[in-house]
Amino acid sequence: MAVESLPEPWSSVSDRLRRRGLRWTPQRRTVIEVLAGADGHVTGAELVERCRGRDASTIPSTVYRTLDVLEELGLVRHGHDANGREEFHVLPAAEHGHLHCRQCGATWEIGDERATAVAAALRGADGFEVDIGHVTLVGRCADCVARTVATS
Amino acid sequence: MAVESLPEPWSSVSDRLRRRGLRWTPQRRTVIEVLAGADGHVTGAELVERCRGRDASTIPSTVYRTLDVLEELGLVRHGHDANGREEFHVLPAAEHGHLHCRQCGATWEIGDERATAVAAALRGADGFEVDIGHVTLVGRCADCVARTVATS
DNA sequence: CTCGCTATTGCAACGAGTCGCAATAGTCAC
DNA sequence: GTGACTATTGCGACTCGTTGCAATAGCGAG
Structure with missing residues:
Protein backbone atom coordinates (compact mmCIF):
# COMPACT_ATOMS: atom_id res chain seq x y z
CA MET A 1 0.00 0.00 0.00
CA ALA A 2 1.47 3.29 -1.10
CA VAL A 3 1.63 5.92 1.58
CA GLU A 4 0.11 8.48 -0.77
CA SER A 5 -3.07 6.48 -0.98
CA LEU A 6 -3.44 6.15 2.78
CA PRO A 7 -6.10 8.24 4.47
CA GLU A 8 -5.18 11.36 6.36
CA PRO A 9 -3.28 12.10 8.43
CA TRP A 10 -0.83 9.53 7.08
CA SER A 11 -0.66 10.74 3.51
CA SER A 12 0.57 14.15 4.53
CA VAL A 13 3.32 13.00 6.88
CA SER A 14 6.05 13.31 4.26
CA ASP A 15 5.15 16.94 3.61
CA ARG A 16 4.85 17.79 7.26
CA LEU A 17 8.28 16.35 7.89
CA ARG A 18 9.90 18.23 5.03
CA ARG A 19 8.25 21.46 6.05
CA ARG A 20 10.06 21.09 9.36
CA GLY A 21 13.40 20.48 7.70
CA LEU A 22 13.14 16.78 8.45
CA ARG A 23 13.36 14.00 5.90
CA TRP A 24 11.19 11.40 4.31
CA THR A 25 13.01 8.09 4.19
CA PRO A 26 12.14 4.52 3.23
CA GLN A 27 12.45 3.49 6.88
CA ARG A 28 9.97 6.12 8.00
CA ARG A 29 7.67 5.10 5.20
CA THR A 30 7.67 1.56 6.57
CA VAL A 31 6.78 2.76 10.05
CA ILE A 32 3.93 4.87 8.69
CA GLU A 33 2.54 1.96 6.71
CA VAL A 34 2.59 -0.19 9.82
CA LEU A 35 0.95 2.48 11.96
CA ALA A 36 -1.78 3.04 9.39
CA GLY A 37 -2.62 -0.63 9.69
CA ALA A 38 -2.68 -0.58 13.47
CA ASP A 39 -5.16 0.86 15.84
CA GLY A 40 -5.51 1.58 19.49
CA HIS A 41 -2.39 0.48 21.34
CA VAL A 42 0.67 -1.37 20.21
CA THR A 43 3.83 -2.13 22.11
CA GLY A 44 7.15 -0.90 20.80
CA ALA A 45 8.44 -4.41 20.31
CA GLU A 46 5.33 -5.30 18.35
CA LEU A 47 5.77 -2.33 16.03
CA VAL A 48 9.38 -3.28 15.42
CA GLU A 49 8.24 -6.79 14.64
CA ARG A 50 5.64 -5.60 12.14
CA CYS A 51 8.12 -3.32 10.44
CA ARG A 52 10.45 -6.26 10.14
CA GLY A 53 7.61 -8.08 8.45
CA ARG A 54 7.57 -5.46 5.68
CA ASP A 55 11.28 -4.88 5.59
CA ALA A 56 13.47 -7.55 7.10
CA SER A 57 16.36 -5.12 7.41
CA THR A 58 14.51 -2.94 9.91
CA ILE A 59 16.62 -1.82 12.84
CA PRO A 60 14.92 -1.27 16.23
CA SER A 61 16.62 1.99 17.07
CA THR A 62 15.43 3.50 13.80
CA VAL A 63 11.85 2.54 14.56
CA TYR A 64 11.98 3.99 18.06
CA ARG A 65 13.55 7.20 16.82
CA THR A 66 10.93 7.52 14.11
CA LEU A 67 8.22 7.05 16.70
CA ASP A 68 9.74 9.90 18.70
CA VAL A 69 9.44 12.17 15.69
CA LEU A 70 5.90 11.06 14.98
CA GLU A 71 5.00 11.75 18.57
CA GLU A 72 6.09 15.32 18.03
CA LEU A 73 3.72 15.48 15.09
CA GLY A 74 0.96 14.22 17.35
CA LEU A 75 0.43 11.02 15.38
CA VAL A 76 1.28 8.71 18.23
CA ARG A 77 1.65 9.05 21.95
CA HIS A 78 3.78 6.76 24.00
CA GLY A 79 2.93 5.32 27.37
CA HIS A 80 3.70 2.29 29.46
CA ASP A 81 1.86 -0.97 29.87
CA ALA A 82 1.33 -2.79 33.16
CA ASN A 83 4.92 -4.02 33.10
CA GLY A 84 6.38 -0.65 32.29
CA ARG A 85 7.05 -1.59 28.69
CA GLU A 86 6.77 0.97 25.95
CA GLU A 87 3.29 1.20 24.49
CA PHE A 88 2.13 3.49 21.69
CA HIS A 89 -1.31 4.96 21.14
CA VAL A 90 -1.92 5.43 17.46
CA LEU A 91 -3.81 8.60 16.56
CA PRO A 92 -4.62 9.54 20.15
CA ALA A 93 -8.10 10.97 20.19
CA ALA A 94 -10.20 11.30 23.32
CA GLU A 95 -8.68 11.24 26.75
CA HIS A 96 -8.77 7.71 28.06
CA MET B 1 25.39 -3.85 60.97
CA ALA B 2 24.09 -7.22 61.98
CA VAL B 3 20.60 -7.98 60.84
CA GLU B 4 19.64 -9.14 64.34
CA SER B 5 20.24 -5.67 65.67
CA LEU B 6 18.13 -3.97 63.06
CA PRO B 7 14.74 -2.64 64.09
CA GLU B 8 11.58 -4.49 63.25
CA PRO B 9 10.39 -5.64 60.83
CA TRP B 10 13.86 -6.42 59.52
CA SER B 11 15.15 -8.44 62.43
CA SER B 12 12.39 -10.99 62.13
CA VAL B 13 12.71 -11.60 58.42
CA SER B 14 14.88 -14.68 58.83
CA ASP B 15 12.32 -16.32 61.07
CA ARG B 16 9.42 -15.39 58.88
CA LEU B 17 11.16 -16.90 55.90
CA ARG B 18 12.00 -20.14 57.69
CA ARG B 19 8.50 -20.46 59.00
CA ARG B 20 7.35 -20.49 55.39
CA GLY B 21 9.81 -23.17 54.44
CA LEU B 22 12.01 -20.58 52.77
CA ARG B 23 15.68 -19.98 53.56
CA TRP B 24 17.86 -17.38 55.11
CA THR B 25 20.96 -16.85 53.00
CA PRO B 26 23.91 -14.44 52.99
CA GLN B 27 22.59 -12.90 49.79
CA ARG B 28 19.21 -12.18 51.32
CA ARG B 29 20.91 -10.80 54.37
CA THR B 30 22.70 -8.31 52.17
CA VAL B 31 19.47 -7.19 50.56
CA ILE B 32 17.84 -6.75 53.96
CA GLU B 33 20.73 -4.67 55.21
CA VAL B 34 20.47 -2.43 52.18
CA LEU B 35 16.72 -2.05 52.50
CA ALA B 36 16.99 -1.19 56.18
CA GLY B 37 19.26 1.67 55.20
CA ALA B 38 16.97 2.93 52.48
CA ASP B 39 13.70 4.72 52.72
CA GLY B 40 10.91 5.76 50.49
CA HIS B 41 11.59 4.69 46.94
CA VAL B 42 14.57 3.12 45.31
CA THR B 43 14.98 1.83 41.80
CA GLY B 44 15.89 -1.78 41.23
CA ALA B 45 19.19 -0.86 39.65
CA GLU B 46 20.04 1.33 42.62
CA LEU B 47 19.36 -1.49 45.04
CA VAL B 48 21.56 -3.84 43.05
CA GLU B 49 24.26 -1.23 43.12
CA ARG B 50 24.07 -0.78 46.88
CA CYS B 51 24.16 -4.52 47.41
CA ARG B 52 27.25 -4.67 45.29
CA GLY B 53 28.69 -2.06 47.58
CA ARG B 54 28.39 -4.45 50.51
CA ASP B 55 29.19 -7.57 48.58
CA ALA B 56 30.97 -7.19 45.28
CA SER B 57 29.89 -10.65 44.20
CA THR B 58 26.21 -9.69 44.19
CA ILE B 59 24.29 -10.96 41.21
CA PRO B 60 21.35 -8.89 39.89
CA SER B 61 18.96 -11.75 39.37
CA THR B 62 19.40 -12.83 42.97
CA VAL B 63 18.53 -9.36 44.19
CA TYR B 64 15.41 -9.13 42.06
CA ARG B 65 14.29 -12.58 43.11
CA THR B 66 14.83 -11.70 46.74
CA LEU B 67 12.79 -8.56 46.30
CA ASP B 68 9.97 -10.67 44.90
CA VAL B 69 9.99 -12.77 48.04
CA LEU B 70 10.11 -9.72 50.29
CA GLU B 71 7.19 -8.27 48.42
CA GLU B 72 5.21 -11.33 49.39
CA LEU B 73 6.09 -10.62 53.01
CA GLY B 74 4.84 -7.08 52.52
CA LEU B 75 8.21 -5.48 53.20
CA VAL B 76 8.49 -3.83 49.82
CA ARG B 77 6.13 -3.08 47.00
CA HIS B 78 7.26 -2.67 43.47
CA GLY B 79 6.06 -0.08 41.02
CA HIS B 80 7.31 1.81 38.00
CA ASP B 81 8.91 5.20 37.70
CA ALA B 82 8.14 7.77 35.01
CA ASN B 83 10.19 5.81 32.49
CA GLY B 84 8.62 2.50 33.36
CA ARG B 85 11.67 1.31 35.27
CA GLU B 86 11.33 -0.86 38.30
CA GLU B 87 10.95 1.10 41.52
CA PHE B 88 10.55 -0.31 45.02
CA HIS B 89 8.71 1.22 47.95
CA VAL B 90 10.36 0.19 51.17
CA LEU B 91 7.96 -0.54 54.02
CA PRO B 92 4.88 0.70 52.19
CA ALA B 93 2.70 2.44 54.72
CA ALA B 94 -0.05 4.86 53.80
CA GLU B 95 -1.57 4.91 50.37
CA HIS B 96 0.23 7.47 48.26
C1' DC C 1 26.60 -34.71 63.53
C1' DT C 2 25.00 -36.52 59.21
C1' DC C 3 21.68 -37.02 55.59
C1' DG C 4 18.42 -35.77 52.21
C1' DC C 5 15.16 -32.72 50.32
C1' DT C 6 14.59 -28.79 47.71
C1' DA C 7 14.96 -23.67 47.92
C1' DT C 8 18.37 -20.63 46.14
C1' DT C 9 22.24 -19.25 43.73
C1' DG C 10 25.25 -18.17 39.81
C1' DC C 11 25.61 -18.06 35.16
C1' DA C 12 24.53 -17.36 30.60
C1' DA C 13 21.36 -16.04 27.20
C1' DC C 14 17.78 -13.30 26.00
C1' DG C 15 14.22 -9.19 25.48
C1' DA C 16 13.30 -4.37 25.34
C1' DG C 17 15.13 -0.14 24.78
C1' DT C 18 18.67 3.67 24.52
C1' DC C 19 22.80 6.09 23.00
C1' DG C 20 27.05 7.67 20.50
C1' DC C 21 29.29 7.83 16.34
C1' DA C 22 30.88 7.35 11.64
C1' DA C 23 28.89 6.60 7.11
C1' DT C 24 24.93 7.39 4.17
C1' DA C 25 21.63 9.75 1.78
C1' DG C 26 17.51 13.21 1.56
C1' DT C 27 16.74 18.15 0.27
C1' DC C 28 17.25 22.56 -1.15
C1' DA C 29 19.79 26.11 -3.77
C1' DC C 30 21.94 27.17 -7.85
C1' DG D 1 21.76 18.04 -12.93
C1' DT D 2 25.37 19.04 -9.27
C1' DG D 3 26.86 20.08 -4.76
C1' DA D 4 26.79 20.87 -0.06
C1' DC D 5 24.60 20.70 4.29
C1' DT D 6 22.99 17.97 7.85
C1' DA D 7 19.20 14.74 9.20
C1' DT D 8 19.04 9.86 9.52
C1' DT D 9 20.63 5.34 9.43
C1' DG D 10 23.05 1.21 10.89
C1' DC D 11 25.79 -0.71 14.17
C1' DG D 12 27.78 -1.88 18.35
C1' DA D 13 27.81 -1.40 23.12
C1' DC D 14 25.39 -0.84 27.08
C1' DT D 15 21.41 -0.73 30.84
C1' DC D 16 17.73 -2.86 33.18
C1' DG D 17 15.43 -6.87 34.02
C1' DT D 18 13.84 -11.78 33.35
C1' DT D 19 14.26 -16.74 32.76
C1' DG D 20 15.99 -21.67 32.52
C1' DC D 21 19.07 -24.77 34.30
C1' DA D 22 22.65 -27.24 36.68
C1' DA D 23 25.24 -26.86 40.92
C1' DT D 24 25.16 -25.36 45.69
C1' DA D 25 23.87 -25.04 50.22
C1' DG D 26 20.07 -24.08 53.93
C1' DC D 27 17.45 -26.54 57.20
C1' DG D 28 14.72 -29.98 59.59
C1' DA D 29 14.73 -34.92 60.80
C1' DG D 30 16.84 -38.67 62.84
Whole structure:
Protein backbone atom coordinates (compact mmCIF):
# COMPACT_ATOMS: atom_id res chain seq x y z
CA MET A 1 0.00 0.00 0.00
CA ALA A 2 1.47 3.29 -1.10
CA VAL A 3 1.63 5.92 1.58
CA GLU A 4 0.11 8.48 -0.77
CA SER A 5 -3.07 6.48 -0.98
CA LEU A 6 -3.44 6.15 2.78
CA PRO A 7 -6.10 8.24 4.47
CA GLU A 8 -5.18 11.36 6.36
CA PRO A 9 -3.28 12.10 8.43
CA TRP A 10 -0.83 9.53 7.08
CA SER A 11 -0.66 10.74 3.51
CA SER A 12 0.57 14.15 4.53
CA VAL A 13 3.32 13.00 6.88
CA SER A 14 6.05 13.31 4.26
CA ASP A 15 5.15 16.94 3.61
CA ARG A 16 4.85 17.79 7.26
CA LEU A 17 8.28 16.35 7.89
CA ARG A 18 9.90 18.23 5.03
CA ARG A 19 8.25 21.46 6.05
CA ARG A 20 10.06 21.09 9.36
CA GLY A 21 13.40 20.48 7.70
CA LEU A 22 13.14 16.78 8.45
CA ARG A 23 13.36 14.00 5.90
CA TRP A 24 11.19 11.40 4.31
CA THR A 25 13.01 8.09 4.19
CA PRO A 26 12.14 4.52 3.23
CA GLN A 27 12.45 3.49 6.88
CA ARG A 28 9.97 6.12 8.00
CA ARG A 29 7.67 5.10 5.20
CA THR A 30 7.67 1.56 6.57
CA VAL A 31 6.78 2.76 10.05
CA ILE A 32 3.93 4.87 8.69
CA GLU A 33 2.54 1.96 6.71
CA VAL A 34 2.59 -0.19 9.82
CA LEU A 35 0.95 2.48 11.96
CA ALA A 36 -1.78 3.04 9.39
CA GLY A 37 -2.62 -0.63 9.69
CA ALA A 38 -2.68 -0.58 13.47
CA ASP A 39 -5.16 0.86 15.84
CA GLY A 40 -5.51 1.58 19.49
CA HIS A 41 -2.39 0.48 21.34
CA VAL A 42 0.67 -1.37 20.21
CA THR A 43 3.83 -2.13 22.11
CA GLY A 44 7.15 -0.90 20.80
CA ALA A 45 8.44 -4.41 20.31
CA GLU A 46 5.33 -5.30 18.35
CA LEU A 47 5.77 -2.33 16.03
CA VAL A 48 9.38 -3.28 15.42
CA GLU A 49 8.24 -6.79 14.64
CA ARG A 50 5.64 -5.60 12.14
CA CYS A 51 8.12 -3.32 10.44
CA ARG A 52 10.45 -6.26 10.14
CA GLY A 53 7.61 -8.08 8.45
CA ARG A 54 7.57 -5.46 5.68
CA ASP A 55 11.28 -4.88 5.59
CA ALA A 56 13.47 -7.55 7.10
CA SER A 57 16.36 -5.12 7.41
CA THR A 58 14.51 -2.94 9.91
CA ILE A 59 16.62 -1.82 12.84
CA PRO A 60 14.92 -1.27 16.23
CA SER A 61 16.62 1.99 17.07
CA THR A 62 15.43 3.50 13.80
CA VAL A 63 11.85 2.54 14.56
CA TYR A 64 11.98 3.99 18.06
CA ARG A 65 13.55 7.20 16.82
CA THR A 66 10.93 7.52 14.11
CA LEU A 67 8.22 7.05 16.70
CA ASP A 68 9.74 9.90 18.70
CA VAL A 69 9.44 12.17 15.69
CA LEU A 70 5.90 11.06 14.98
CA GLU A 71 5.00 11.75 18.57
CA GLU A 72 6.09 15.32 18.03
CA LEU A 73 3.72 15.48 15.09
CA GLY A 74 0.96 14.22 17.35
CA LEU A 75 0.43 11.02 15.38
CA VAL A 76 1.28 8.71 18.23
CA ARG A 77 1.65 9.05 21.95
CA HIS A 78 3.78 6.76 24.00
CA GLY A 79 2.93 5.32 27.37
CA HIS A 80 3.70 2.29 29.46
CA ASP A 81 1.86 -0.97 29.87
CA ALA A 82 1.33 -2.79 33.16
CA ASN A 83 4.92 -4.02 33.10
CA GLY A 84 6.38 -0.65 32.29
CA ARG A 85 7.05 -1.59 28.69
CA GLU A 86 6.77 0.97 25.95
CA GLU A 87 3.29 1.20 24.49
CA PHE A 88 2.13 3.49 21.69
CA HIS A 89 -1.31 4.96 21.14
CA VAL A 90 -1.92 5.43 17.46
CA LEU A 91 -3.81 8.60 16.56
CA PRO A 92 -4.62 9.54 20.15
CA ALA A 93 -8.10 10.97 20.19
CA ALA A 94 -10.20 11.30 23.32
CA GLU A 95 -8.68 11.24 26.75
CA HIS A 96 -8.77 7.71 28.06
CA GLY A 97 -7.00 5.45 30.48
CA HIS A 98 -6.01 1.85 31.01
CA LEU A 99 -6.69 -0.45 33.90
CA HIS A 100 -5.02 -3.77 34.51
CA CYS A 101 -6.11 -6.33 37.08
CA ARG A 102 -3.05 -7.88 38.66
CA GLN A 103 -5.05 -10.85 39.80
CA CYS A 104 -6.85 -12.00 36.65
CA GLY A 105 -4.61 -10.18 34.22
CA ALA A 106 -7.42 -8.54 32.30
CA THR A 107 -7.08 -5.04 30.90
CA TRP A 108 -9.76 -2.42 30.36
CA GLU A 109 -10.03 1.02 29.00
CA ILE A 110 -11.81 3.83 30.72
CA GLY A 111 -13.50 6.48 28.69
CA ASP A 112 -13.34 10.22 28.52
CA GLU A 113 -15.76 11.04 31.35
CA ARG A 114 -14.10 8.86 33.91
CA ALA A 115 -10.60 9.81 32.82
CA THR A 116 -11.58 13.43 33.19
CA ALA A 117 -13.03 12.81 36.64
CA VAL A 118 -9.78 11.21 37.74
CA ALA A 119 -7.77 14.07 36.34
CA ALA A 120 -9.98 16.46 38.27
CA ALA A 121 -9.49 14.56 41.52
CA LEU A 122 -5.79 14.67 40.95
CA ARG A 123 -5.59 18.31 39.98
CA GLY A 124 -6.77 19.10 43.46
CA ALA A 125 -5.05 21.93 45.18
CA ASP A 126 -1.82 22.29 43.23
CA GLY A 127 -3.09 22.25 39.66
CA PHE A 128 -1.18 19.28 38.34
CA GLU A 129 -2.49 18.30 34.89
CA VAL A 130 -2.10 14.56 34.63
CA ASP A 131 -1.88 12.66 31.37
CA ILE A 132 -3.89 9.74 32.62
CA GLY A 133 -3.41 7.79 29.39
CA HIS A 134 0.36 7.67 29.76
CA VAL A 135 0.39 4.78 32.16
CA THR A 136 -1.54 1.63 32.77
CA LEU A 137 -3.11 1.72 36.20
CA VAL A 138 -2.79 -1.50 38.12
CA GLY A 139 -5.13 -2.83 40.75
CA ARG A 140 -7.84 -5.41 41.11
CA CYS A 141 -11.13 -5.61 39.28
CA ALA A 142 -14.45 -5.85 41.08
CA ASP A 143 -14.77 -9.56 40.39
CA CYS A 144 -11.40 -10.38 41.83
CA VAL A 145 -11.98 -8.18 44.86
CA ALA A 146 -15.27 -9.97 45.48
CA ARG A 147 -13.71 -13.37 44.96
CA THR A 148 -10.99 -12.75 47.52
CA VAL A 149 -11.69 -11.91 51.10
CA ALA A 150 -8.21 -11.40 52.45
CA THR A 151 -5.27 -11.38 50.08
CA SER A 152 -2.73 -8.66 49.85
CA MET B 1 25.39 -3.85 60.97
CA ALA B 2 24.09 -7.22 61.98
CA VAL B 3 20.60 -7.98 60.84
CA GLU B 4 19.64 -9.14 64.34
CA SER B 5 20.24 -5.67 65.67
CA LEU B 6 18.13 -3.97 63.06
CA PRO B 7 14.74 -2.64 64.09
CA GLU B 8 11.58 -4.49 63.25
CA PRO B 9 10.39 -5.64 60.83
CA TRP B 10 13.86 -6.42 59.52
CA SER B 11 15.15 -8.44 62.43
CA SER B 12 12.39 -10.99 62.13
CA VAL B 13 12.71 -11.60 58.42
CA SER B 14 14.88 -14.68 58.83
CA ASP B 15 12.32 -16.32 61.07
CA ARG B 16 9.42 -15.39 58.88
CA LEU B 17 11.16 -16.90 55.90
CA ARG B 18 12.00 -20.14 57.69
CA ARG B 19 8.50 -20.46 59.00
CA ARG B 20 7.35 -20.49 55.39
CA GLY B 21 9.81 -23.17 54.44
CA LEU B 22 12.01 -20.58 52.77
CA ARG B 23 15.68 -19.98 53.56
CA TRP B 24 17.86 -17.38 55.11
CA THR B 25 20.96 -16.85 53.00
CA PRO B 26 23.91 -14.44 52.99
CA GLN B 27 22.59 -12.90 49.79
CA ARG B 28 19.21 -12.18 51.32
CA ARG B 29 20.91 -10.80 54.37
CA THR B 30 22.70 -8.31 52.17
CA VAL B 31 19.47 -7.19 50.56
CA ILE B 32 17.84 -6.75 53.96
CA GLU B 33 20.73 -4.67 55.21
CA VAL B 34 20.47 -2.43 52.18
CA LEU B 35 16.72 -2.05 52.50
CA ALA B 36 16.99 -1.19 56.18
CA GLY B 37 19.26 1.67 55.20
CA ALA B 38 16.97 2.93 52.48
CA ASP B 39 13.70 4.72 52.72
CA GLY B 40 10.91 5.76 50.49
CA HIS B 41 11.59 4.69 46.94
CA VAL B 42 14.57 3.12 45.31
CA THR B 43 14.98 1.83 41.80
CA GLY B 44 15.89 -1.78 41.23
CA ALA B 45 19.19 -0.86 39.65
CA GLU B 46 20.04 1.33 42.62
CA LEU B 47 19.36 -1.49 45.04
CA VAL B 48 21.56 -3.84 43.05
CA GLU B 49 24.26 -1.23 43.12
CA ARG B 50 24.07 -0.78 46.88
CA CYS B 51 24.16 -4.52 47.41
CA ARG B 52 27.25 -4.67 45.29
CA GLY B 53 28.69 -2.06 47.58
CA ARG B 54 28.39 -4.45 50.51
CA ASP B 55 29.19 -7.57 48.58
CA ALA B 56 30.97 -7.19 45.28
CA SER B 57 29.89 -10.65 44.20
CA THR B 58 26.21 -9.69 44.19
CA ILE B 59 24.29 -10.96 41.21
CA PRO B 60 21.35 -8.89 39.89
CA SER B 61 18.96 -11.75 39.37
CA THR B 62 19.40 -12.83 42.97
CA VAL B 63 18.53 -9.36 44.19
CA TYR B 64 15.41 -9.13 42.06
CA ARG B 65 14.29 -12.58 43.11
CA THR B 66 14.83 -11.70 46.74
CA LEU B 67 12.79 -8.56 46.30
CA ASP B 68 9.97 -10.67 44.90
CA VAL B 69 9.99 -12.77 48.04
CA LEU B 70 10.11 -9.72 50.29
CA GLU B 71 7.19 -8.27 48.42
CA GLU B 72 5.21 -11.33 49.39
CA LEU B 73 6.09 -10.62 53.01
CA GLY B 74 4.84 -7.08 52.52
CA LEU B 75 8.21 -5.48 53.20
CA VAL B 76 8.49 -3.83 49.82
CA ARG B 77 6.13 -3.08 47.00
CA HIS B 78 7.26 -2.67 43.47
CA GLY B 79 6.06 -0.08 41.02
CA HIS B 80 7.31 1.81 38.00
CA ASP B 81 8.91 5.20 37.70
CA ALA B 82 8.14 7.77 35.01
CA ASN B 83 10.19 5.81 32.49
CA GLY B 84 8.62 2.50 33.36
CA ARG B 85 11.67 1.31 35.27
CA GLU B 86 11.33 -0.86 38.30
CA GLU B 87 10.95 1.10 41.52
CA PHE B 88 10.55 -0.31 45.02
CA HIS B 89 8.71 1.22 47.95
CA VAL B 90 10.36 0.19 51.17
CA LEU B 91 7.96 -0.54 54.02
CA PRO B 92 4.88 0.70 52.19
CA ALA B 93 2.70 2.44 54.72
CA ALA B 94 -0.05 4.86 53.80
CA GLU B 95 -1.57 4.91 50.37
CA HIS B 96 0.23 7.47 48.26
CA GLY B 97 1.03 8.27 44.69
CA HIS B 98 3.69 9.81 42.49
CA LEU B 99 3.48 12.61 40.00
CA HIS B 100 6.12 13.50 37.47
CA CYS B 101 6.15 16.66 35.37
CA ARG B 102 7.32 15.80 31.89
CA GLN B 103 8.24 19.40 31.24
CA CYS B 104 10.42 20.33 34.22
CA GLY B 105 11.18 16.79 35.28
CA ALA B 106 10.24 17.30 38.91
CA THR B 107 8.57 14.55 40.90
CA TRP B 108 6.08 14.85 43.76
CA GLU B 109 4.26 12.61 46.05
CA ILE B 110 0.61 12.88 46.80
CA GLY B 111 -0.68 11.92 50.18
CA ASP B 112 -3.29 9.60 51.47
CA GLU B 113 -6.33 11.88 51.12
CA ARG B 114 -5.72 12.77 47.52
CA ALA B 115 -4.70 9.26 46.58
CA THR B 116 -7.91 8.01 48.10
CA ALA B 117 -9.94 10.61 46.23
CA VAL B 118 -8.41 9.49 42.96
CA ALA B 119 -9.06 5.86 43.76
CA ALA B 120 -12.67 6.78 44.47
CA ALA B 121 -13.01 8.61 41.16
CA LEU B 122 -11.63 5.59 39.42
CA ARG B 123 -13.70 3.03 41.23
CA GLY B 124 -16.73 4.60 39.65
CA ALA B 125 -19.34 2.24 38.34
CA ASP B 126 -17.43 -0.98 37.96
CA GLY B 127 -15.68 -1.23 41.31
CA PHE B 128 -12.08 -1.40 40.14
CA GLU B 129 -9.72 -1.00 43.11
CA VAL B 130 -6.66 0.79 41.81
CA ASP B 131 -3.24 0.61 43.42
CA ILE B 132 -2.44 4.21 42.73
CA GLY B 133 1.07 3.89 44.13
CA HIS B 134 2.09 1.28 41.60
CA VAL B 135 2.82 3.73 38.85
CA THR B 136 4.21 7.21 38.49
CA LEU B 137 1.62 9.47 36.93
CA VAL B 138 2.97 11.74 34.26
CA GLY B 139 1.68 15.16 33.28
CA ARG B 140 2.56 18.76 33.77
CA CYS B 141 2.77 20.70 36.97
CA ALA B 142 0.86 23.92 37.55
CA ASP B 143 3.94 26.07 37.00
CA CYS B 144 4.73 24.53 33.66
CA VAL B 145 1.12 24.74 32.54
CA ALA B 146 1.06 28.43 33.43
CA ARG B 147 4.38 29.04 31.75
CA THR B 148 3.24 27.53 28.47
CA VAL B 149 0.29 28.81 26.54
CA ALA B 150 0.25 26.40 23.65
CA THR B 151 2.53 23.41 23.68
CA SER B 152 1.40 19.86 23.24
C1' DC C 1 26.60 -34.71 63.53
C1' DT C 2 25.00 -36.52 59.21
C1' DC C 3 21.68 -37.02 55.59
C1' DG C 4 18.42 -35.77 52.21
C1' DC C 5 15.16 -32.72 50.32
C1' DT C 6 14.59 -28.79 47.71
C1' DA C 7 14.96 -23.67 47.92
C1' DT C 8 18.37 -20.63 46.14
C1' DT C 9 22.24 -19.25 43.73
C1' DG C 10 25.25 -18.17 39.81
C1' DC C 11 25.61 -18.06 35.16
C1' DA C 12 24.53 -17.36 30.60
C1' DA C 13 21.36 -16.04 27.20
C1' DC C 14 17.78 -13.30 26.00
C1' DG C 15 14.22 -9.19 25.48
C1' DA C 16 13.30 -4.37 25.34
C1' DG C 17 15.13 -0.14 24.78
C1' DT C 18 18.67 3.67 24.52
C1' DC C 19 22.80 6.09 23.00
C1' DG C 20 27.05 7.67 20.50
C1' DC C 21 29.29 7.83 16.34
C1' DA C 22 30.88 7.35 11.64
C1' DA C 23 28.89 6.60 7.11
C1' DT C 24 24.93 7.39 4.17
C1' DA C 25 21.63 9.75 1.78
C1' DG C 26 17.51 13.21 1.56
C1' DT C 27 16.74 18.15 0.27
C1' DC C 28 17.25 22.56 -1.15
C1' DA C 29 19.79 26.11 -3.77
C1' DC C 30 21.94 27.17 -7.85
C1' DG D 1 21.76 18.04 -12.93
C1' DT D 2 25.37 19.04 -9.27
C1' DG D 3 26.86 20.08 -4.76
C1' DA D 4 26.79 20.87 -0.06
C1' DC D 5 24.60 20.70 4.29
C1' DT D 6 22.99 17.97 7.85
C1' DA D 7 19.20 14.74 9.20
C1' DT D 8 19.04 9.86 9.52
C1' DT D 9 20.63 5.34 9.43
C1' DG D 10 23.05 1.21 10.89
C1' DC D 11 25.79 -0.71 14.17
C1' DG D 12 27.78 -1.88 18.35
C1' DA D 13 27.81 -1.40 23.12
C1' DC D 14 25.39 -0.84 27.08
C1' DT D 15 21.41 -0.73 30.84
C1' DC D 16 17.73 -2.86 33.18
C1' DG D 17 15.43 -6.87 34.02
C1' DT D 18 13.84 -11.78 33.35
C1' DT D 19 14.26 -16.74 32.76
C1' DG D 20 15.99 -21.67 32.52
C1' DC D 21 19.07 -24.77 34.30
C1' DA D 22 22.65 -27.24 36.68
C1' DA D 23 25.24 -26.86 40.92
C1' DT D 24 25.16 -25.36 45.69
C1' DA D 25 23.87 -25.04 50.22
C1' DG D 26 20.07 -24.08 53.93
C1' DC D 27 17.45 -26.54 57.20
C1' DG D 28 14.72 -29.98 59.59
C1' DA D 29 14.73 -34.92 60.80
C1' DG D 30 16.84 -38.67 62.84
